[in-house]
Amino acid sequence: MTYFYTLNAKRTKQFLLLVAVSFFTALLLFSKNFISMPVFSSQDTPKAIYKGEKGIALTFDIGWGDEKASKIVQTLIRHKTKATFFLSGSWAERHPDLVKKMKEHHFEIGLLGYQYVDYTTLTNEEIKKDLLKAQEVFKKLQIEDIELLRAPTGHFNKDVLHVAKEMNLTYVHWSINTDDWKNPGSEHILSKVKEAKSGDIILMHASDSAKQTNSLLPEVLQHVSNADRMVTVSQLIDNGVAETKLVH
CATH class of the missing domain: 1.20.5 (Single alpha-helices involved in coiled-coils or other helix-helix interfaces)
Known part of the structure:
Protein backbone atom coordinates (compact mmCIF):
# COMPACT_ATOMS: atom_id res chain seq x y z
CA MET A 1 0.00 0.00 0.00
CA PRO A 38 -0.10 44.28 -35.88
CA VAL A 39 -1.08 47.05 -33.47
CA PHE A 40 -4.46 48.56 -34.20
CA SER A 41 -5.48 51.77 -32.54
CA SER A 42 -8.03 54.51 -33.05
CA GLN A 43 -9.39 55.36 -36.49
CA ASP A 44 -7.44 58.63 -36.45
CA THR A 45 -4.09 56.84 -36.13
CA PRO A 46 -2.30 56.46 -39.50
CA LYS A 47 -1.72 52.90 -40.63
CA ALA A 48 -0.01 51.03 -43.47
CA ILE A 49 -2.05 49.30 -46.15
CA TYR A 50 -0.74 45.78 -46.70
CA LYS A 51 -3.75 43.94 -48.11
CA GLY A 52 -7.03 44.60 -49.88
CA GLU A 53 -10.19 42.63 -50.52
CA LYS A 54 -10.69 42.02 -54.25
CA GLY A 55 -8.05 41.62 -56.95
CA ILE A 56 -4.26 41.23 -56.74
CA ALA A 57 -1.84 44.16 -57.01
CA LEU A 58 1.60 43.58 -58.51
CA THR A 59 4.06 46.25 -57.32
CA PHE A 60 7.62 47.04 -58.39
CA ASP A 61 10.17 49.11 -56.48
CA ILE A 62 12.82 51.00 -58.45
CA GLY A 63 15.51 52.83 -56.54
CA TRP A 64 18.44 52.56 -58.93
CA GLY A 65 19.68 50.95 -62.14
CA ASP A 66 19.67 51.60 -65.88
CA GLU A 67 19.03 48.19 -67.46
CA LYS A 68 16.22 46.11 -65.97
CA ALA A 69 13.38 48.61 -65.57
CA SER A 70 12.86 49.29 -69.28
CA LYS A 71 12.66 45.58 -70.10
CA ILE A 72 10.16 44.94 -67.32
CA VAL A 73 7.97 47.83 -68.44
CA GLN A 74 8.04 46.48 -72.00
CA THR A 75 7.04 43.01 -70.80
CA LEU A 76 4.12 44.43 -68.82
CA ILE A 77 2.99 46.49 -71.82
CA ARG A 78 3.22 43.47 -74.09
CA HIS A 79 0.99 41.46 -71.72
CA LYS A 80 -1.45 44.36 -71.34
CA THR A 81 -1.51 44.08 -67.59
CA LYS A 82 -1.75 46.48 -64.66
CA ALA A 83 0.99 47.26 -62.17
CA THR A 84 2.02 49.85 -59.60
CA PHE A 85 5.57 51.24 -59.62
CA PHE A 86 7.13 52.84 -56.56
CA LEU A 87 9.88 55.09 -57.90
CA SER A 88 12.62 56.99 -56.12
CA GLY A 89 12.88 60.62 -57.15
CA SER A 90 16.60 60.33 -57.87
CA TRP A 91 15.94 57.44 -60.29
CA ALA A 92 13.02 59.21 -61.98
CA GLU A 93 15.19 62.29 -62.44
CA ARG A 94 17.66 60.23 -64.50
CA HIS A 95 14.98 58.33 -66.47
CA PRO A 96 12.28 60.88 -67.36
CA ASP A 97 11.32 59.19 -70.64
CA LEU A 98 10.68 55.84 -68.99
CA VAL A 99 8.61 57.48 -66.23
CA LYS A 100 6.48 59.22 -68.87
CA LYS A 101 6.11 55.89 -70.69
CA MET A 102 4.78 54.30 -67.50
CA LYS A 103 2.26 57.10 -67.18
CA GLU A 104 1.23 56.91 -70.85
CA HIS A 105 0.49 53.20 -70.48
CA HIS A 106 -1.56 53.82 -67.32
CA PHE A 107 0.74 52.14 -64.84
CA GLU A 108 0.21 53.55 -61.37
CA ILE A 109 3.10 55.49 -59.84
CA GLY A 110 3.88 55.80 -56.14
CA LEU A 111 6.70 57.48 -54.26
CA LEU A 112 9.78 55.61 -53.01
CA GLY A 113 11.29 58.72 -51.49
CA TYR A 114 14.13 60.56 -53.18
CA GLN A 115 17.29 58.93 -51.83
CA TYR A 116 17.73 55.28 -50.86
CA VAL A 117 17.78 55.78 -47.10
CA ASP A 118 16.17 54.03 -44.13
CA TYR A 119 13.36 56.36 -43.04
CA THR A 120 13.31 54.86 -39.54
CA THR A 121 16.73 56.46 -38.92
CA LEU A 122 15.53 59.96 -39.89
CA THR A 123 13.60 62.65 -38.05
CA ASN A 124 10.11 63.58 -39.23
CA GLU A 125 11.47 66.74 -40.81
CA GLU A 126 14.17 64.82 -42.67
CA ILE A 127 11.59 62.34 -43.99
CA LYS A 128 9.35 65.19 -45.13
CA LYS A 129 12.26 66.97 -46.80
CA ASP A 130 13.18 63.83 -48.75
CA LEU A 131 9.56 63.30 -49.88
CA LEU A 132 9.14 66.94 -50.91
CA LYS A 133 12.28 66.65 -53.02
CA ALA A 134 10.85 63.53 -54.69
CA GLN A 135 7.49 65.23 -55.30
CA GLU A 136 9.26 68.15 -56.96
CA VAL A 137 10.91 65.76 -59.43
CA PHE A 138 7.55 64.28 -60.45
CA LYS A 139 5.96 67.71 -60.74
CA LYS A 140 8.63 68.61 -63.29
CA LEU A 141 7.67 65.43 -65.15
CA GLN A 142 4.03 66.61 -65.03
CA ILE A 143 3.02 63.81 -62.68
CA GLU A 144 1.36 65.53 -59.74
CA ASP A 145 -1.38 63.14 -58.67
CA ILE A 146 0.77 60.68 -56.70
CA GLU A 147 -1.04 59.50 -53.57
CA LEU A 148 0.88 56.34 -52.59
CA LEU A 149 4.09 55.97 -50.61
CA ARG A 150 6.49 53.17 -49.76
CA ALA A 151 9.68 53.79 -47.80
CA PRO A 152 12.90 53.41 -49.84
CA THR A 153 14.14 50.41 -47.85
CA GLY A 154 10.67 49.13 -46.96
CA HIS A 155 11.28 49.90 -43.27
CA PHE A 156 8.76 52.15 -41.57
CA ASN A 157 7.49 53.12 -38.14
CA LYS A 158 4.78 55.32 -36.65
CA ASP A 159 6.76 58.49 -37.46
CA VAL A 160 6.89 57.57 -41.16
CA LEU A 161 3.14 56.93 -41.11
CA HIS A 162 2.44 60.26 -39.41
CA VAL A 163 4.48 62.12 -42.03
CA ALA A 164 2.64 60.25 -44.79
CA LYS A 165 -0.71 61.25 -43.33
CA GLU A 166 0.42 64.85 -42.92
CA MET A 167 1.36 64.92 -46.62
CA ASN A 168 -1.90 63.22 -47.70
CA LEU A 169 -0.08 60.07 -48.80
CA THR A 170 -1.27 56.49 -48.25
CA TYR A 171 1.50 54.23 -47.00
CA VAL A 172 1.57 50.90 -48.85
CA HIS A 173 3.40 47.81 -47.58
CA TRP A 174 2.94 44.29 -49.03
CA SER A 175 1.55 40.89 -48.06
CA ILE A 176 3.81 38.78 -50.33
CA ASN A 177 7.54 39.40 -50.74
CA THR A 178 9.12 37.50 -53.64
CA ASP A 179 12.70 38.39 -52.59
CA ASP A 180 13.46 38.69 -56.30
CA TRP A 181 16.19 41.27 -55.71
CA LYS A 182 18.20 38.51 -54.00
CA ASN A 183 17.99 36.38 -57.17
CA PRO A 184 16.97 33.25 -55.22
CA GLY A 185 16.02 31.31 -58.35
CA SER A 186 12.84 30.86 -60.35
CA GLU A 187 11.45 28.14 -58.07
CA HIS A 188 11.59 30.36 -55.00
CA ILE A 189 10.14 33.44 -56.71
CA LEU A 190 7.30 31.51 -58.35
CA SER A 191 6.51 29.65 -55.12
CA LYS A 192 5.92 33.02 -53.46
CA VAL A 193 3.75 34.25 -56.33
CA LYS A 194 1.68 31.06 -56.19
CA GLU A 195 0.72 31.95 -52.62
CA ALA A 196 -1.16 35.02 -53.89
CA LYS A 197 -4.86 35.18 -53.18
CA SER A 198 -7.51 37.84 -53.63
CA GLY A 199 -6.48 41.01 -51.83
CA ASP A 200 -2.73 40.41 -51.84
CA ILE A 201 -0.09 43.03 -52.65
CA ILE A 202 2.99 41.42 -54.23
CA LEU A 203 6.41 43.02 -53.90
CA MET A 204 8.84 42.73 -56.80
CA HIS A 205 11.70 44.90 -58.03
CA ALA A 206 12.76 46.48 -61.31
CA SER A 207 16.13 47.73 -60.12
CA ASP A 208 19.23 46.23 -61.71
CA SER A 209 19.76 43.91 -58.74
CA ALA A 210 16.68 41.89 -59.80
CA LYS A 211 18.34 39.90 -62.57
CA GLN A 212 15.78 37.06 -62.80
CA THR A 213 12.54 39.07 -62.63
CA ASN A 214 11.92 39.95 -66.27
CA SER A 215 12.48 36.43 -67.61
CA LEU A 216 10.04 35.05 -65.03
CA LEU A 217 7.48 37.82 -65.45
CA PRO A 218 5.25 36.12 -68.09
CA GLU A 219 4.87 33.11 -65.80
CA VAL A 220 4.27 35.38 -62.80
CA LEU A 221 1.53 37.21 -64.67
CA GLN A 222 -0.06 33.92 -65.69
CA HIS A 223 -0.21 32.69 -62.09
CA VAL A 224 -1.59 35.97 -60.79
CA SER A 225 -4.21 36.15 -63.55
CA ASN A 226 -5.32 32.60 -62.72
CA ALA A 227 -5.68 33.51 -59.05
CA ASP A 228 -7.68 36.71 -59.56
CA ARG A 229 -7.86 39.82 -61.71
CA MET A 230 -4.90 42.21 -61.78
CA VAL A 231 -5.48 45.65 -60.30
CA THR A 232 -3.46 48.67 -59.25
CA VAL A 233 -2.97 49.35 -55.55
CA SER A 234 -5.49 52.20 -55.67
CA GLN A 235 -8.06 49.93 -57.26
CA LEU A 236 -7.34 47.28 -54.64
CA ILE A 237 -8.01 49.82 -51.89
CA ASP A 238 -11.17 51.06 -53.61
CA ASN A 239 -12.49 47.51 -54.11
CA GLY A 240 -13.37 47.04 -50.47
CA VAL A 241 -12.02 47.10 -46.95
CA ALA A 242 -8.23 47.37 -46.93
CA GLU A 243 -6.34 45.62 -44.14
CA THR A 244 -3.96 47.88 -42.27
CA LYS A 245 -1.33 47.69 -39.60
CA LEU A 246 0.71 50.05 -37.47
CA VAL A 247 4.12 49.12 -36.09
CA HIS A 248 5.89 50.83 -33.22
Whole structure:
Protein backbone atom coordinates (compact mmCIF):
# COMPACT_ATOMS: atom_id res chain seq x y z
CA MET A 1 0.00 0.00 0.00
CA THR A 2 2.89 2.33 0.84
CA TYR A 3 4.36 1.57 -2.61
CA PHE A 4 1.03 2.53 -4.28
CA TYR A 5 0.88 5.92 -2.60
CA THR A 6 4.54 6.62 -3.37
CA LEU A 7 4.00 5.76 -7.06
CA ASN A 8 0.80 7.80 -7.17
CA ALA A 9 2.56 10.79 -5.60
CA LYS A 10 5.34 10.55 -8.19
CA ARG A 11 2.81 10.46 -11.02
CA THR A 12 0.95 13.42 -9.54
CA LYS A 13 4.17 15.43 -9.33
CA GLN A 14 5.04 14.51 -12.94
CA PHE A 15 1.58 15.51 -14.07
CA LEU A 16 1.74 18.85 -12.24
CA LEU A 17 5.23 19.49 -13.66
CA LEU A 18 3.95 18.73 -17.18
CA VAL A 19 1.00 21.09 -16.68
CA ALA A 20 3.32 23.83 -15.40
CA VAL A 21 5.71 23.44 -18.35
CA SER A 22 2.81 23.44 -20.81
CA PHE A 23 1.36 26.56 -19.20
CA PHE A 24 4.60 28.54 -19.33
CA THR A 25 5.29 27.36 -22.89
CA ALA A 26 1.84 28.53 -23.97
CA LEU A 27 2.37 31.82 -22.13
CA LEU A 28 5.71 32.35 -23.87
CA LEU A 29 4.23 31.64 -27.32
CA PHE A 30 1.31 33.94 -26.60
CA SER A 31 3.67 36.71 -25.51
CA LYS A 32 5.73 36.36 -28.67
CA ASN A 33 2.64 36.38 -30.88
CA PHE A 34 1.23 39.35 -29.01
CA ILE A 35 4.44 41.31 -29.46
CA SER A 36 4.55 40.58 -33.21
CA MET A 37 0.84 41.17 -33.87
CA PRO A 38 -0.10 44.28 -35.88
CA VAL A 39 -1.08 47.05 -33.47
CA PHE A 40 -4.46 48.56 -34.20
CA SER A 41 -5.48 51.77 -32.54
CA SER A 42 -8.03 54.51 -33.05
CA GLN A 43 -9.39 55.36 -36.49
CA ASP A 44 -7.44 58.63 -36.45
CA THR A 45 -4.09 56.84 -36.13
CA PRO A 46 -2.30 56.46 -39.50
CA LYS A 47 -1.72 52.90 -40.63
CA ALA A 48 -0.01 51.03 -43.47
CA ILE A 49 -2.05 49.30 -46.15
CA TYR A 50 -0.74 45.78 -46.70
CA LYS A 51 -3.75 43.94 -48.11
CA GLY A 52 -7.03 44.60 -49.88
CA GLU A 53 -10.19 42.63 -50.52
CA LYS A 54 -10.69 42.02 -54.25
CA GLY A 55 -8.05 41.62 -56.95
CA ILE A 56 -4.26 41.23 -56.74
CA ALA A 57 -1.84 44.16 -57.01
CA LEU A 58 1.60 43.58 -58.51
CA THR A 59 4.06 46.25 -57.32
CA PHE A 60 7.62 47.04 -58.39
CA ASP A 61 10.17 49.11 -56.48
CA ILE A 62 12.82 51.00 -58.45
CA GLY A 63 15.51 52.83 -56.54
CA TRP A 64 18.44 52.56 -58.93
CA GLY A 65 19.68 50.95 -62.14
CA ASP A 66 19.67 51.60 -65.88
CA GLU A 67 19.03 48.19 -67.46
CA LYS A 68 16.22 46.11 -65.97
CA ALA A 69 13.38 48.61 -65.57
CA SER A 70 12.86 49.29 -69.28
CA LYS A 71 12.66 45.58 -70.10
CA ILE A 72 10.16 44.94 -67.32
CA VAL A 73 7.97 47.83 -68.44
CA GLN A 74 8.04 46.48 -72.00
CA THR A 75 7.04 43.01 -70.80
CA LEU A 76 4.12 44.43 -68.82
CA ILE A 77 2.99 46.49 -71.82
CA ARG A 78 3.22 43.47 -74.09
CA HIS A 79 0.99 41.46 -71.72
CA LYS A 80 -1.45 44.36 -71.34
CA THR A 81 -1.51 44.08 -67.59
CA LYS A 82 -1.75 46.48 -64.66
CA ALA A 83 0.99 47.26 -62.17
CA THR A 84 2.02 49.85 -59.60
CA PHE A 85 5.57 51.24 -59.62
CA PHE A 86 7.13 52.84 -56.56
CA LEU A 87 9.88 55.09 -57.90
CA SER A 88 12.62 56.99 -56.12
CA GLY A 89 12.88 60.62 -57.15
CA SER A 90 16.60 60.33 -57.87
CA TRP A 91 15.94 57.44 -60.29
CA ALA A 92 13.02 59.21 -61.98
CA GLU A 93 15.19 62.29 -62.44
CA ARG A 94 17.66 60.23 -64.50
CA HIS A 95 14.98 58.33 -66.47
CA PRO A 96 12.28 60.88 -67.36
CA ASP A 97 11.32 59.19 -70.64
CA LEU A 98 10.68 55.84 -68.99
CA VAL A 99 8.61 57.48 -66.23
CA LYS A 100 6.48 59.22 -68.87
CA LYS A 101 6.11 55.89 -70.69
CA MET A 102 4.78 54.30 -67.50
CA LYS A 103 2.26 57.10 -67.18
CA GLU A 104 1.23 56.91 -70.85
CA HIS A 105 0.49 53.20 -70.48
CA HIS A 106 -1.56 53.82 -67.32
CA PHE A 107 0.74 52.14 -64.84
CA GLU A 108 0.21 53.55 -61.37
CA ILE A 109 3.10 55.49 -59.84
CA GLY A 110 3.88 55.80 -56.14
CA LEU A 111 6.70 57.48 -54.26
CA LEU A 112 9.78 55.61 -53.01
CA GLY A 113 11.29 58.72 -51.49
CA TYR A 114 14.13 60.56 -53.18
CA GLN A 115 17.29 58.93 -51.83
CA TYR A 116 17.73 55.28 -50.86
CA VAL A 117 17.78 55.78 -47.10
CA ASP A 118 16.17 54.03 -44.13
CA TYR A 119 13.36 56.36 -43.04
CA THR A 120 13.31 54.86 -39.54
CA THR A 121 16.73 56.46 -38.92
CA LEU A 122 15.53 59.96 -39.89
CA THR A 123 13.60 62.65 -38.05
CA ASN A 124 10.11 63.58 -39.23
CA GLU A 125 11.47 66.74 -40.81
CA GLU A 126 14.17 64.82 -42.67
CA ILE A 127 11.59 62.34 -43.99
CA LYS A 128 9.35 65.19 -45.13
CA LYS A 129 12.26 66.97 -46.80
CA ASP A 130 13.18 63.83 -48.75
CA LEU A 131 9.56 63.30 -49.88
CA LEU A 132 9.14 66.94 -50.91
CA LYS A 133 12.28 66.65 -53.02
CA ALA A 134 10.85 63.53 -54.69
CA GLN A 135 7.49 65.23 -55.30
CA GLU A 136 9.26 68.15 -56.96
CA VAL A 137 10.91 65.76 -59.43
CA PHE A 138 7.55 64.28 -60.45
CA LYS A 139 5.96 67.71 -60.74
CA LYS A 140 8.63 68.61 -63.29
CA LEU A 141 7.67 65.43 -65.15
CA GLN A 142 4.03 66.61 -65.03
CA ILE A 143 3.02 63.81 -62.68
CA GLU A 144 1.36 65.53 -59.74
CA ASP A 145 -1.38 63.14 -58.67
CA ILE A 146 0.77 60.68 -56.70
CA GLU A 147 -1.04 59.50 -53.57
CA LEU A 148 0.88 56.34 -52.59
CA LEU A 149 4.09 55.97 -50.61
CA ARG A 150 6.49 53.17 -49.76
CA ALA A 151 9.68 53.79 -47.80
CA PRO A 152 12.90 53.41 -49.84
CA THR A 153 14.14 50.41 -47.85
CA GLY A 154 10.67 49.13 -46.96
CA HIS A 155 11.28 49.90 -43.27
CA PHE A 156 8.76 52.15 -41.57
CA ASN A 157 7.49 53.12 -38.14
CA LYS A 158 4.78 55.32 -36.65
CA ASP A 159 6.76 58.49 -37.46
CA VAL A 160 6.89 57.57 -41.16
CA LEU A 161 3.14 56.93 -41.11
CA HIS A 162 2.44 60.26 -39.41
CA VAL A 163 4.48 62.12 -42.03
CA ALA A 164 2.64 60.25 -44.79
CA LYS A 165 -0.71 61.25 -43.33
CA GLU A 166 0.42 64.85 -42.92
CA MET A 167 1.36 64.92 -46.62
CA ASN A 168 -1.90 63.22 -47.70
CA LEU A 169 -0.08 60.07 -48.80
CA THR A 170 -1.27 56.49 -48.25
CA TYR A 171 1.50 54.23 -47.00
CA VAL A 172 1.57 50.90 -48.85
CA HIS A 173 3.40 47.81 -47.58
CA TRP A 174 2.94 44.29 -49.03
CA SER A 175 1.55 40.89 -48.06
CA ILE A 176 3.81 38.78 -50.33
CA ASN A 177 7.54 39.40 -50.74
CA THR A 178 9.12 37.50 -53.64
CA ASP A 179 12.70 38.39 -52.59
CA ASP A 180 13.46 38.69 -56.30
CA TRP A 181 16.19 41.27 -55.71
CA LYS A 182 18.20 38.51 -54.00
CA ASN A 183 17.99 36.38 -57.17
CA PRO A 184 16.97 33.25 -55.22
CA GLY A 185 16.02 31.31 -58.35
CA SER A 186 12.84 30.86 -60.35
CA GLU A 187 11.45 28.14 -58.07
CA HIS A 188 11.59 30.36 -55.00
CA ILE A 189 10.14 33.44 -56.71
CA LEU A 190 7.30 31.51 -58.35
CA SER A 191 6.51 29.65 -55.12
CA LYS A 192 5.92 33.02 -53.46
CA VAL A 193 3.75 34.25 -56.33
CA LYS A 194 1.68 31.06 -56.19
CA GLU A 195 0.72 31.95 -52.62
CA ALA A 196 -1.16 35.02 -53.89
CA LYS A 197 -4.86 35.18 -53.18
CA SER A 198 -7.51 37.84 -53.63
CA GLY A 199 -6.48 41.01 -51.83
CA ASP A 200 -2.73 40.41 -51.84
CA ILE A 201 -0.09 43.03 -52.65
CA ILE A 202 2.99 41.42 -54.23
CA LEU A 203 6.41 43.02 -53.90
CA MET A 204 8.84 42.73 -56.80
CA HIS A 205 11.70 44.90 -58.03
CA ALA A 206 12.76 46.48 -61.31
CA SER A 207 16.13 47.73 -60.12
CA ASP A 208 19.23 46.23 -61.71
CA SER A 209 19.76 43.91 -58.74
CA ALA A 210 16.68 41.89 -59.80
CA LYS A 211 18.34 39.90 -62.57
CA GLN A 212 15.78 37.06 -62.80
CA THR A 213 12.54 39.07 -62.63
CA ASN A 214 11.92 39.95 -66.27
CA SER A 215 12.48 36.43 -67.61
CA LEU A 216 10.04 35.05 -65.03
CA LEU A 217 7.48 37.82 -65.45
CA PRO A 218 5.25 36.12 -68.09
CA GLU A 219 4.87 33.11 -65.80
CA VAL A 220 4.27 35.38 -62.80
CA LEU A 221 1.53 37.21 -64.67
CA GLN A 222 -0.06 33.92 -65.69
CA HIS A 223 -0.21 32.69 -62.09
CA VAL A 224 -1.59 35.97 -60.79
CA SER A 225 -4.21 36.15 -63.55
CA ASN A 226 -5.32 32.60 -62.72
CA ALA A 227 -5.68 33.51 -59.05
CA ASP A 228 -7.68 36.71 -59.56
CA ARG A 229 -7.86 39.82 -61.71
CA MET A 230 -4.90 42.21 -61.78
CA VAL A 231 -5.48 45.65 -60.30
CA THR A 232 -3.46 48.67 -59.25
CA VAL A 233 -2.97 49.35 -55.55
CA SER A 234 -5.49 52.20 -55.67
CA GLN A 235 -8.06 49.93 -57.26
CA LEU A 236 -7.34 47.28 -54.64
CA ILE A 237 -8.01 49.82 -51.89
CA ASP A 238 -11.17 51.06 -53.61
CA ASN A 239 -12.49 47.51 -54.11
CA GLY A 240 -13.37 47.04 -50.47
CA VAL A 241 -12.02 47.10 -46.95
CA ALA A 242 -8.23 47.37 -46.93
CA GLU A 243 -6.34 45.62 -44.14
CA THR A 244 -3.96 47.88 -42.27
CA LYS A 245 -1.33 47.69 -39.60
CA LEU A 246 0.71 50.05 -37.47
CA VAL A 247 4.12 49.12 -36.09
CA HIS A 248 5.89 50.83 -33.22
